[in-house]
Amino acid sequence: MTEKELGLHFPTLEKELLSEIAKYADIKTVREGETIMRTGQNIRAAILVAEGLIKIYREDDEGDEYFMYYLDKGKACAISLVCALGLGTSGVMAKAVTDATILAIPAHYVDEWMGKYKSWAQFAVTSYRERFEELMQVIDHIAFRNMDERLVYYLKRYQEKLNTNTISTSFTEIAQELNSSREVISRLMKKLSEKGAVELMGSHVKIIDLDKAIS
Amino acid sequence: MTEKELGLHFPTLEKELLSEIAKYADIKTVREGETIMRTGQNIRAAILVAEGLIKIYREDDEGDEYFMYYLDKGKACAISLVCALGLGTSGVMAKAVTDATILAIPAHYVDEWMGKYKSWAQFAVTSYRERFEELMQVIDHIAFRNMDERLVYYLKRYQEKLNTNTISTSFTEIAQELNSSREVISRLMKKLSEKGAVELMGSHVKIIDLDKAIS
DNA sequence: CTATCGGTGTGACTTGGGTCACGTGCAAAA
DNA sequence: TTTTGCACGTGACCCAAGTCACACCGATAG
Numbered sequence: 089m090t091e092k093e094l095g096l097h098f099p100t101l102e103k104e105l106l107s108e109i110a111k112y113a114d115i116k117t118v119r120e121g122e123t124i125m126r127t128g129q130n131i132r133a134a135i136l137v138a139e140g141l142i143k144i145y146r147e148d149d150e151g152d153e154y155f156m157y158y159l160d161k162g163k164a165c166a167i168s169l170v171c172a173l174g175l176g177t178s179g180v181m182a183k184a185v186t187d188a189t190i191l192a193i194p195a196h197y198v199d200e201w202m203g204k205y206k207s208w209a210q211f212a213v214t215s216y217r218e219r220f221e222e223l224m225q226v227i228d229h230i231a232f233r234n235m236d237e238r239l240v241y242y243l244k245r246y247q248e249k250l251n252t253n254t255i256s257t258s259f260t261e262i263a264q265e266l267n268s269s270r271e272v273i274s275r276l277m278k279k280l281s282e283k284g285a286v287e288l289m290g291s292h293v294k295i296i297d298l299d300k301a302i303s
Numbered sequence: 304m305t306e307k308e309l310g311l312h313f314p315t316l317e318k319e320l321l322s323e324i325a326k327y328a329d330i331k332t333v334r335e336g337e338t339i340m341r342t343g344q345n346i347r348a349a350i351l352v353a354e355g356l357i358k359i360y361r362e363d364d365e366g367d368e369y370f371m372y373y374l375d376k377g378k379a380c381a382i383s384l385v386c387a388l389g390l391g392t393s394g395v396m397a398k399a400v401t402d403a404t405i406l407a408i409p410a411h412y413v414d415e416w417m418g419k420y421k422s423w424a425q426f427a428v429t430s431y432r433e434r435f436e437e438l439m440q441v442i443d444h445i446a447f448r449n450m451d452e453r454l455v456y457y458l459k460r461y462q463e464k465l466n467t468n469t470i471s472t473s474f475t476e477i478a479q480e481l482n483s484s485r486e487v488i489s490r491l492m493k494k495l496s497e498k499g500a501v502e503l504m505g506s507h508v509k510i511i512d513l514d515k516a517i518s
Numbered sequence: 519c520t521a522t523c524g525g526t527g528t529g530a531c532t533t534g535g536g537t538c539a540c541g542t543g544c545a546a547a548a
Numbered sequence: 549t550t551t552t553g554c555a556c557g558t559g560a561c562c563c564a565a566g567t568c569a570c571a572c573c574g575a576t577a578g
Binding site: 258259260270271274275277278288290291 | 554555556557558
């Protein structure tokens with residue numbers, strides 16, 4: 089990947105940094121559905137997303153999972169950034185939602201650039217804040233809201249990040265990501281369609297207007 | 304506060320940095336129960352805890368709250384660190400659990416030191432990671448566990464951080480922090496005492512052995 | 519001494535949502 | 549065409565937990 093291309097994805101980073109990234113980053117392409125990082129895995133590189141969409145979710149020992157957030161192009165995995173610096177292990181799973189190309193920055197450079205490039209430090213901190221903020225939103229939803237609102241929140245993020253009104257994820261999978269059950273999602277979707285927020289088209293769901301779901 | 308004293312609380316920071324902190328940090332003492340930061344407040348300084356214990360919790364518009372974690376001496380509020388760098392607003396509430404002394408580092412220095420002192424950058428990153436990790440634990444508990452386990456987790460952290468086996472917080476307050484209700488906590492506490500994990504002494508609770516709560 | 523107030527204990531009831539047991543529809547494989 | 553396998557729909561049921569109502573207890577104020 090050229091410095092120019094990188095600049096398009098990461099506009100805040102300075103020229104010299106981009107060329108270092110171009111030189112030292114390990115570029116990987118991953119297929120839709122491929123797992124990029126798993127819980128407990130050792131991290132020795134920071135992950136930046138150049139193209140595509142990655143989802144980050146939490147998985148516990150019994151296989152229950154909970155969706156946390158998406159990373160799209162131009163974003164970095166905050167966890168990998170910080171783990172790369174501190175030599176930790178991942179606490180989350182990362183999976184490609186679409187085909188994607190990612191940059192793996194060896195820990196050494198993650199560290200070196202912190203002092204060397206202002207824009208890198210800024211980028212890291214911003215990544216951190218955004219993810220932190222999002223994580224707190226997630227907590228709000230699990231702690232304070234019922235499944236119906238959580239489902240709407242899920243759909244909203246899906247719509248935004250995948251930039252589509254068509255949900256092609258199966259109810260079974262949505263249920264998993266919200267740590268609920270298929271039947272519950274099915275019932276709630278029906279309610280949403282009755283309110284005119286979505287339209288159920290058998291194999292997939294079409295989002296009409298999620299704001300209609302309020303009440 | 305002298306450089307020597309600071310060194311005791313923040314052993315990983317280098318000498319020169321400590322003396323800068325001593326010079327530029329705004330030292331505040333806060334009383335037990337005092338609110339240090341509120342949701343939506345603008346942050347223009349990073350908060351380090353030199354002495355005492357601070358609790359960080361999330362509060363939504365309807366006044367519901369959810370406890371996230373404690374910060375004790377030698378720790379920094381990751382949110383303030385990151386907000387100070389990025390000029391953001393707080394997404395959380397911070398309240399003193401005991402009398403405490405805190406250091407407010409003006410945003411300018413937070414930023415400057417990132418490039419200047421390796422130990423500062425390290426300290427910041429470590430703060431992030433620890434808080435992030437803790438936040439994910441919280442998500443695990445709300446998403447995957449029932450109230451009884453969440454209560455035990457709450458008590459465990461209380462015991463550890465306040466370094467005591469005596470819970471002097473009222474059930475009403477515990478209920479609030481777990482976004483539950485007093486009655487529920489009361490019933491669960493009874494169960495815990497039946498299992499021999501705690502002993503109910505009217506006005507307060509004595510922790511015997513929280514591991515007995517398992518099952 | 520009594521009133522008041524904050525905190526706790528407890529039974530009765532309600533409800534969100536998880537589980538079970540089926541049934542349907544559709545698409546790819548045989 | 550038939551079979552096999554998913555994914556979805558739905559009613560019946562159950563349980564954790566939230567809510568309501570009310571009683572009790574100890575401390576402090578008057």
